[in-house]
Amino acid sequence: MRRILKFELKLHGEQVIEIEGIGTILHVNVQRGKPFVWIDVNEYLFKKEEKRIRIFHTGEEIPNELLHKTKYIGTFLLDDGCYVGHVYQIIG
16 A cells, blocks of 8 residues: 655654655645654555654754765744754665
8 A cells, every 4th residue: 555644753863764665755844833744655565664864954064974865855944934944864
């Protein structure tokens, strides 16, 4: 089966999202005041996959070791735009 699932994001540091199947990250947005990421998951592939996610704040330095190991997912705003989070997937 293939479904789109959502996962809540932490506001700080790196996190790992575990999914049952193979997934493609589609979108990031805020719902009811919390950031989420939506992932298209193919559950027919009986495999577990981990997605490593990191949120950077505007002006925060992205470490050199991650410069070529990240894929931009999207940006979200909280608290009427006072908090801005830029979401990246860490690849490899």
